[in-house]
Amino acid sequence: MPDKFQVVVIGGGPGGYVCAIRLAQLGFKTACVDSRDALGGTCLNIGCIPSKSLLNLSEKFYNTKNFSEQGIEVSGIKLNLEKMMKNKEKAVSTLTKGVEFLLKKNKVTYIKGKASFKSTIKISVLNSKKVERIVETEKTIICTGSEPVSLPKISFDEQRILSSTGALSLKSVPKKMLIVGGGYIGLEMGSVWSRLGSEVHVVEFLNHITPGMDSEISKEFLKILQKQGIKFHLENKVESIDKKSNEVIVKTSNKEGKKISFECDVVLVAVGRKPNTKNLNLQKVGINLDDKKRVKVDKKYQTNIKNIFAIGDVIEGPMLAHKAEEEGIAIAEIIAGQAGHVNYNLIPGVIYTMPEVATVGKTEEQLKENRTSYKIGKFPFIANSRAKSINETDGFVKILADSKTDKILGVHIIGSHAGELIAEMSLAMEFGASAEDIARTCHAHPTFSEAVKESALAVDKRPIHF
Numbered sequence: 497m498p499d500k501f502q503v504v505v506i507g508g509g510p511g512g513y514v515c516a517i518r519l520a521q522l523g524f525k526t527a528c529v530d531s532r533d534a535l536g537g538t539c540l541n542i543g544c545i546p547s548k549s550l551l552n553l554s555e556k557f558y559n560t561k562n563f564s565e566q567g568i569e570v571s572g573i574k575l576n577l578e579k580m581m582k583n584k585e586k587a588v589s590t591l592t593k594g595v596e597f598l599l600k601k602n603k604v605t606y607i608k609g610k611a612s613f614k615s616t617i618k619i620s621v622l623n624s625k626k627v628e629r630i631v632e633t634e635k636t637i638i639c640t641g642s643e644p645v646s647l648p649k650i651s652f653d654e655q656r657i658l659s660s661t662g663a664l665s666l667k668s669v670p671k672k673m674l675i676v677g678g679g680y681i682g683l684e685m686g687s688v689w690s691r692l693g694s695e696v697h698v699v700e701f702l703n704h705i706t707p708g709m710d711s712e713i714s715k716e717f718l719k720i721l722q723k724q725g726i727k728f729h730l731e732n733k734v735e736s737i738d739k740k741s742n743e744v745i746v747k748t749s750n751k752e753g754k755k756i757s758f759e760c761d762v763v764l765v766a767v768g769r770k771p772n773t774k775n776l777n778l779q780k781v782g783i784n785l786d787d788k789k790r791v792k793v794d795k796k797y798q799t800n801i802k803n804i805f806a807i808g809d810v811i812e813g814p815m816l817a818h819k820a821e822e823e824g825i826a827i828a829e830i831i832a833g834q835a836g837h838v839n840y841n842l843i844p845g846v847i848y849t850m851p852e853v854a855t856v857g858k859t860e861e862q863l864k865e866n867r868t869s870y871k872i873g874k875f876p877f878i879a880n881s882r883a884k885s886i887n888e889t890d891g892f893v894k895i896l897a898d899s900k901t902d903k904i905l906g907v908h909i910i911g912s913h914a915g916e917l918i919a920e921m922s923l924a925m926e927f928g929a930s931a932e933d934i935a936r937t938c939h940a941h942p943t944f945s946e947a948v949k950e951s952a953l954a955v956d957k958r959p960i961h962f
């Protein structure tokens with residue numbers, strides 16, 4: 497007799513596990529199926545969490561080496577990469593076990609194995625010993641996430657030709673690392689290895705890094721990363737990647753046809769991710785995909801099959817953990833007959849480099865394109881007392897507000913703690929705040945958040961400290 501559930505969630509990443517917990521809270525008999533050894537999906541196992549662990553420790557290593565300028569003489573600093581990796585693995589395993597505990601606590605049945613559709617109401621789950629279990633379900637949510645894409649004819653060996661997964665687990669610091677792609681994953685991983693001693697080169701096809709970001713912030717970000725020693729080769733296209741016995745040769749060419757050849761120890765291909773729809777047997781039940789091979793859903797996350805839904809990286813939208821989580825909650829509430837909703841205008845994005853970059857709402861380019869008339873308020877961290885007192889003065893805050901109503905339309909921050917500062921502005925924008933609302937809110941002194949207030953004052957051309 498197959499097990500019977502009201503809802504089966506396929507995928508235990510931030511979309512899937514959050515969705516399963518919310519469904520259980522709402523009273524549904526729920527199962528969550530995941531094929532990995534541990535829950536938490538890409539984010540906890542090979543994404544957000546391990547990358548942030550390495551970003552944090554590599555930043556500490558780099559800063560400690562450079563403290564003498566600030567009056568702290570430290571000698572004998574040595575890198576123990578093996579320990580650093582163990583620390584990362586501990587963070588991952590603590591958190592993934594935590595997710596397993598949360599599923600148990602909420603009475604979600606966790607089934608380990610690869611899921612595929614037998615029919616619209618029957619799911620086959622194959623475990624690592626190839627034992628099949630059939631589960632019956634009234635509704636299914638597909639949350640199978642995404643996986644890295646490579647370049648044509650180049651496959652990842654995770655030793656010399658790396659995806660982000662391999663770049664998170666190198667056993668030694670490469671002398672020279674080439675990164676294909678100037679997006680956030682490439683730049684975060686490039687920062688880690690550059691701080692630990694690698695010579696890092698980034699080859700980017702476009703004439704700027706971080707596509708889609710407010711261009712003023714992107715330009716400043718490029719300057720800061722260059723100052724930190726990362727070398728950028730913009731408007732360059734990779735022509736070939738050849739693996740030799742102890743090096744990789746990467747050949748690129750630019751618009752004018754000028755060729756460069758790089759000999760490096762490892763190449764990280766960070767050119768994007770693709771939705772993970774393989775092995776699910778979607779064609780068997782007739783689920784439609786869109787032109788980018790993502791599961792096609794309507795505004796209520798419903799596929800063309802009425803009892804099957806999809807959320808997270810496997811559908812349209814930014815591939816971000818918090819977007820997947822919000823959708824997980826929304827779909828659970830929709831299924832329960834409530835008004836689940838995600839505000840796609842206000843999904844913040846953060847890059848956890850040094851300094852951080854954080855953004856929410858519209859970029860200046862988008863406002864121009866939409867012919868929205870806007871005002872700009874900017875404030876540099878060099879004029880912020882907290883930033884000055886701790887020597888973290890790179891970057892600025894930029895607020896874009898509607899020129900007629902003063903409503904905040906977009907906020908872009910490059911600077912220390914930008915990832916935390918953006919939360920205030922996401923909340924403010926969710927409540928429809930004006931720049932004047934932020935300008936009149938008392939912010940503690942001395943804090944980085946005063947730069948946000950000052951930039952709101954600057955929208956009306958009345959900053960105090962600049």
Ligand SMILES: Cc1cc2nc3c(=O)[nH]c(=O)nc-3n(C[C@H](O)[C@H](O)[C@H](O)COP(=O)(O)OP(=O)(O)OC[C@H]3O[C@@H](n4cnc5c(N)ncnc54)[C@H](O)[C@@H]3O)c2cc1C
Binds near residue numbers: 512809
């Ligand atoms: C290096 C890196 C750093 C990142 N950093 C950040 C960050 O700082 N902030 C951020 O917001 N996002 C970050 N991301 C993106 C984030 O990890 C994803 O957006 C997020 O994990 C998507 O969640 P999801 O639930 O849709 O899918 P996933 O997390 O990919 O989870 C899907 C799960 O489904 C399982 N699965 C797939 N097919 C099947 C099947 N047939 N049967 C059973 N299980 C299956 C997979 O094994 C996986 O565990 C990062 C990604 C990478 C690679």
